[in-house]
Amino acid sequence: MPQQVHAVPVLSDNLVWLLEGADRRCVVVDLGQAEPVLAALAESRLTPVAVLITHHHADHTAGLAAFLRVYPVPVFGSAHESSPFASQPVADGAVIDLPGFPPLTVWHTPGHTRGHLCFVTEGVAFTGDTLFTAGCGRLFEGSAAQMSRSLARLAALPAPTRICCGHEYTADNLRFAAFLEPDNPAIAERVTQLQTQGAASGLAAAAAPPLSVELATNPFLRLSEPSVLSAIAAHGGQPPLSDAERFALLRRWKDDYDGLAPLPEQTA
Template sequence: MHLLPIPALSDNYIWCLADDDGAHALVVDPGLATPVLDALRGPPLAILLTHHHGDHIGGVPALLERWPGTPVIAPVDERVPVATRRVVDGERIELGPWSFEAIAVPGHTRSHLTFHGHGVLFCGDTLFSLGCGRLFEGTPAQMLASLDRLAALPGTTLVCCGHEYTHSNARFARAVEPDNPALARLSEELDTMDQTGKATLPTRLADELACNPFLRTDVPAVRAAIRLRAPAAPAADAPRDAWFGALRAWKDGFAA
């Protein structure tokens, strides 16, 4: 099994999962068609879409023109008109040698899905390396619940995000937890990747649990930073989603 992050647009990744001999492949969130056409020798088994935003679905019409009849699996949302199959939370998707579970993760959008299977998580714009998506359509409580579900997956899970935001997210994460030793080590690795032009993704979920502030809002050091730096810090006895919302608001206005 091979995972290939295909760069597209300014900072998107289109994900391709292929078997060892290249006979079968899946494509996830193709915002553009040309990079996919350049990467694949033939039609994929299916196209998976996590949400309706144009930078994640914009290449689908051209791919279907080239490869008519390719299944397009997407959330139940009329804003994804190219879908040939719509799936819901907990639905199992069998595609050639692969089996994935759809996990509903509202927050970034109301109908966002992720796809989990074979130690891989295609998470679109819900979970990023050292960050999470903006709350365009959901509430802090929804996004926190969605991230809690993803955080419960095995630590070895490879997290395949929709954007290369790792370096900018790392600057915010260090502002939140400057004394986190795991984050310090990861930051050194990121500096090396930056110098060599290597993609920072996929990342391991265990590393995100150790370093990503949006998965660590229950940690005392993170809450202390929120109290000091967030635009509107919650009361000490506030519910978890209030702390998460304050952290997200801090990030939205953060200037590295």
């Protein structure tokens, strides 16, 4: 049975995720700020049994100390980068078995940071700052080759897998996607949907869209599509480029595009 997930918005645009298990227990994914998460737990009467941290950036970890004073639970973090906050360092392929939850598999997905992790369980993937709704994280520590491999790995998950990402950037990301593929009806539909529903809450990513929606609309998962290839060629790419080269070009292009319409919040 697909797992129940709940998003808790924290800081300016981060999302903390609660994965609900049996007997009103939950697992918390990332913790940029404690107070909103503690309030959400109290309101939903969920009891946390563990915290999973996708990467070391402060907007994913700064709430840990205050949280652990209330709920002293184990903290799983990346063994592939410095994770002083983690009581349980975990590496790629590790399986986190918590009573009342299906197994959570640890994926090392470097690119945004050197040791970034995603956590994959039945029907749900927590993708942190690797895969965003309609976009992807910036390259802070890893290479384009690493990030394109990490994204390709996530793209191969079953299509119904719900994507729970670390930031709400959907509207900004869709603007670039629509600019890149003006004739893609799935992107147009997603933009319309966002305007009618998402704008009300301003939290489209909190809906945890299925991977199938990302495959149809997210340019960073569409690097082999003819429409994206021709956009890249028109932008000055020299096809045939490798996956990593196409990714690098598209990532730089989006950074420049965001630079034209500054998005100061996209710093983490």
